[in-house]
Amino acid sequence: MTAHHICLLGDANSVHVQRWAREMLARGWRLSLVTARPQAIEGVQQIVLPPVRRATDWLWRVGAARRAVAALAPDLVHAHYVTSYGYLAARAGRHPLVMTAWGSDLLVTPKESALKRHLTAWTLRQADGVTGDSPDLLAAARVLAPGVRTELIHWGVERARFAPAPWDGKPGFEAVSLRSWEPNYAIGTILEAFARVHSTHPQARLHLLGGGSQEPALRAQIAQLGLTDAVQVHGRLNDAGMAAVLARCKLSISVPHSDATSVSVLESMACGLAVIGSDLPANRDWLDARMLVPAGDARALARVWGHLIDQEAQAREAGARNAERIARDGDRRVQMDAADAMYRRLLDEWKGRAP
Known part of the structure; x- marks a missing residue:
């Protein structure tokens, strides 16, 4: 049986994205990654976007991101950080689409200008599910995009590595x-x-x-x-x-x-x-x-x-x-099991629909 294919959009040089990818690989998913900040992750195919040096550069990466996602043809898309990769994923137009808010993308950026608030709200409305690691973050998502489906999933801790010392x-x-x-x-x-x-x-x-x-x-x-x-x-x-x-x-x-x-x-x-x-x-x-x-x-x-x-x-x-x-x-395994279950639920919901 062929493994379902998840396309992540996020910074490959982020330890959080790396950990998420490895957890999903361990659960049997096939992983690819579209990124503007590359770093090798074993087992993950990457398509690298032109570098992003300022916030407005994200607006000019839409075409490249859309072509990358279309070429990969994943079963599900998951973008990390709403106001950058989330925007690119929303413009790519492929579903089911999950977005993970990281904090400042919803708690700070939308307050900086009316335009940023509008773009953030539009981006969230394109998602089939939004995850975040705190109740206040998910509440901010629902204020910006009433009716958006949210799920509390935090990054968790690898307790085998991070454990008390005497x-x-x-x-x-x-x-x-x-x-x-x-x-x-x-x-x-x-x-x-x-x-x-x-x-x-x-x-x-x-x-x-x-x-x-x-x-x-x-x-x-x-x-x-x-x-x-x-x-x-x-x-x-x-x-x-x-x-x-x-x-x-x-x-x-x-x-x-x-x-x-x-x-x-x-x-x-x-x-x-x-x-x-x-x-x-x-x-x-x-x-x-x-x-x-x-x-x-x-x-x-x-x-x-x-x-x-x-x-x-x-x-x-x-x-x-x-x-x-x-x-x-706080166990990471429990949190990533919840993410895995969310993916499978969304795929079941979208089964039979056009990509």
């Missing part, structure tokens, strides 16, 4: 940020808060994972704050590298200005770390209210951070609760 074997009190070095993720705020913490807790250490356009500014800030010996800048690491750093740490920091459910928050929780997050709806679904701080408030972040160092037993208890929560609700 707390007593961790040196000192090390913290980590896994977020990208872009303005939304407020890494500068984390550094400002850490400077306050380090002044009263000189044993504290911070690891920065990620990468992004703000790297020069962040390195300059580290030097200016006199934190060169206390902050280790790792950049982008693979899953094994991330897990190794997390195994050293007791605290994870994620304080973006806008976000849906963060994979890095879930992975930190799975590793048994205490997690401080910005006070956003998605974080309220996962974290204790005492671990939430206003986005951009370095003083509030430093207060909670310092308290956890002083009261390490509370940090340890928070980490244990986090690991238990992910074991109950």
Whole structure:
């Protein structure tokens, strides 16, 4: 029996797209990928679009994307990120069509102008199903496109890789940020808060994972704050590298200005770390209210951070609760099984219709 063919549209260099593709391959689907940012994924045929350097470039990739999808002739199309690949998939006109919202595409972009709101709403209306990883994200989809079918599916955690390390074997009190070095993720705020913490807790250490356009500014800030010996800048690491750093740490920091459910928050929780997050709806679904701080408030972040160092037993208890929560609700296998079931349901609904 020939495997059904899913055509993904998304950034091949995104770890999230790579993980999704591998999960679907493991479930017996045939996968192809249309992408403007290529990176090899074993078992996945790719058609590469011309590079995208600015937001308006997506409008000029419609023809190439349409030809790519037509040439691949998949049974189902699934676009990751509504306001870029989702728009291209909508213009390609092939069904069934699934879109996955990532956060800013629905929580930020539609608020930037009336035109962006109109285009986002139109794009969503072309989808046969929209997935998102937090209730507020799916609510935003339904406001923009009333009647659109939504399904709560988050990225989940590979618990065999991201698992708690013995707390007593961790040196000192090390913290980590896994977020990208872009303005939304407020890494500068984390550094400002850490400077306050380090002044009263000189044993504290911070690891920065990620990468992004703000790297020069962040390195300059580290030097200016006199934190060169206390902050280790790792950049982008693979899953094994991330897990190794997390195994050293007791605290994870994620304080973006806008976000849906963060994979890095879930992975930190799975590793048994205490997690401080910005006070956003998605974080309220996962974290204790005492671990939430206003986005951009370095003083509030430093207060909670310092308290956890002083009261390490509370940090340890928070980490244990986090690991238990992910074991109950955050397993990637369960989430990807839900995605697999959604695909099969849509294919059954479209059986017998013209492509």
